[in-house]
Amino acid sequence: MKLTETLYRRYPWQKYTTNEKHIKFRPEMRMELRSNVAGNKQKFSSGACIQEMFIMMACLKKNEFDQTMCTNETNKFRQCNESYFANRDQKIKNQRSGIVTPGLKDLSAPQVNTLLKDFPKPK
Secondary structure: OOHHHHHHHHOOOHHHHOOHHHOOOOOOOOOOOOOOOOOOOOOOOOOOOHHHHHHHHHHHHHOOOOHHHHHHHHHHHHHHHHHHHHHHHHHHHHHHHOOOOOOOOOOOHHHHHHHHHHOOOOO
16 A cells, blocks of 8 residues: 555545645736836847858968958958847837837837837726
């Protein structure tokens, strides 16, 4: 005989307390969503232009780090880097101002707050 069966015989009230139907739910706060979200910083990926950097480093290694032989690869890396930082700065400005661009997967806290202001909860 198992120990739990003997305990249930001795204390029959214990088997009813484990039943989910007998547990009472007492909410501590009102069950409703807030009209704003807390702001937390967005982390940007640091893996921009890695492929171009590897191509440039391979070219420099092949030519014994002579930059005159790898001007094309160096220019491609610089263009990629400049376009990445320009896009990142534009994205940061949009997130801080709360402008919602369609098609984004991740929204920042100010963008979510502007959406919540546009569609308020019913009272």
